[in-house]
Amino acid sequence: MFQVEFLESERGHRKVALDGFIYVKQKELLGGVVSYECDRRRKRKNVESELQCRAKIKILNNILIGRLHDHTHPPDPARVEARRRVSFLNSSLSSEAIEMPEVITTEPQVDIMRNPEEIQSIDEQMIPFKGRIGFRQYLKDKPHSWGVKVFTRASISGIVYDIEIYTGKGAVEISELGQGTDVVLRLVENLPRFMNFKLFFDNFYTGIDLIHKLRVEYGIESCGTIRSNRMRGAVLDTDANMKKKGRGSVDFRFERHSEVSVVKWYDNKLVHLASSYCAVTPIDKCQRWDGTTRKYVEVDRPRIVRDYNKSMGGVDLADMFLELYRTDIRSKKWYMRIELTYQRHHIYSLGGFEVPLINN
Numbered sequence: 558m559f560q561v562e563f564l565e566s567e568r569g570h571r572k573v574a575l576d577g578f579i580y581v582k583q584k585e586l587l588g589g590v591v592s593y594e595c596d597r598r599r600k601r602k603n604v605e606s607e608l609q610c611r612a613k614i615k616i617l618n619n620i621l622i623g624r625l626h627d628h629t630h631p632p633d634p635a636r637v638e639a640r641r642r643v644s645f646l647n648s649s650l651s652s653e654a655i656e657m658p659e660v661i662t663t664e665p666q667v668d669i670m671r672n673p674e675e676i677q678s679i680d681e682q683m684i685p686f687k688g689r690i691g692f693r694q695y696l697k698d699k700p701h702s703w704g705v706k707v708f709t710r711a712s713i714s715g716i717v718y719d720i721e722i723y724t725g726k727g728a729v730e731i732s733e734l735g736q737g738t739d740v741v742l743r744l745v746e747n748l749p750r751f752m753n754f755k756l757f758f759d760n761f762y763t764g765i766d767l768i769h770k771l772r773v774e775y776g777i778e779s780c781g782t783i784r785s786n787r788m789r790g791a792v793l794d795t796d797a798n799m800k801k802k803g804r805g806s807v808d809f810r811f812e813r814h815s816e817v818s819v820v821k822w823y824d825n826k827l828v829h830l831a832s833s834y835c836a837v838t839p840i841d842k843c844q845r846w847d848g849t850t851r852k853y854v855e856v857d858r859p860r861i862v863r864d865y866n867k868s869m870g871g872v873d874l875a876d877m878f879l880e881l882y883r884t885d886i887r888s889k890k891w892y893m894r895i896e897l898t899y900q901r902h903h904i905y906s907l908g909g910f911e912v913p914l915i916n917n
């Protein structure tokens with residue numbers, strides 16, 4: 558019998574923390590049983606099904622009574638801890654008992670910006686915004702569906718270094734490199750070059766040419782999940798073969814011209830990843846829940862998967878911090894002003910960032 562831990566979210570929804578994973582309430586079943594799904598199911602949007610998690614649990618009277626599907630990612634105790642803090646603040650804030658510090662100020666940000674963290678990732682984020690604006694977007698997998706979509710470069714600890722506001726289809730000319738590549742190249746403009754920074758992104762962005770270009774022209778190492786039709790004809794072991802070999806089976810190719818490695822890994826599903834700096838070795842073990850034997854099993858995990866899973870969470874964390882600030886907005890304390898101010902030269906300012914609006 559496992560007692561689960563409930564966490565309060567900003568909108569009063571209860572989330573559950575268990576073994577380093579976070580679950581969100583999905584639906585109520587018969588007999589008072591409530592089903593919760595892994596919050597990664599909803600986070601990793603537009604990533605086909607790669608690394609998207611389908612794990613669920615069932616809870617009756619605060620007791621865990623069932624599990625369904627494995628997690629496709631390792632537990633993340635640090636994230637649970639951050640969520641715990643958010644939960645604590647939410648419950649305390651409602652009573653207005655504690656003094657909140659100014660969360661976002663300009664000065665410390667400047668220092669952080671001068672010494673960026675080595676590991677960063679690029680992903681999409683929604684700035685909740687209900688006002689009238691031409692490029693308000695709907696992103697169904699984000700905690701706040703309506704708002705302004707931004708492409709974000711964040712560090713592994715959730716600090717946002719740069720953002721670009723998405724102003725809608727057709728607002729910006731897309732080069733022959735493709736939209737994903739264009740976004741990444743604009744977002745690394747302010748990242749120091751040839752300083753060994755590592756950048757992670759999902760398969761919306763990843764391409765062999767992008768990874769090659771980042772290394773050769775920017776001196777930035779990168780890694781991401783990649784769609785199988787973007788691997789420029791690299792032939793890897795067949796899906797059927799790898800499934801036959803079982804969980805943890807892996808194949809890879811090194812593309813000599815671009816010096817990019819592509820790795821195909823079978824866990825629950827088949828995943829393709831590409832990188833300029835890492836590939837299969839060293840292999841380590843990760844814990845996976847096996848639905849048939851109802852036990853945790855150890856699965857071989859190539860280095861590229863470990864690095865990717867460990868490093869991609871930055872923007873998710875930034876999402877979480879964003880929600881935290883929203884709490885203050887609800888209580889009419891504008892610690893973070895989500896204020897879109899139209900200025901000369903299409904400059905929008907957002908909580909201390911000056912964001913040049915591309916084109917438009």
Ligand SMILES: [Zn+2]
Pocket residue numbers: 578595596597598610611612627628629630
């Ligand atoms: Zn999961």
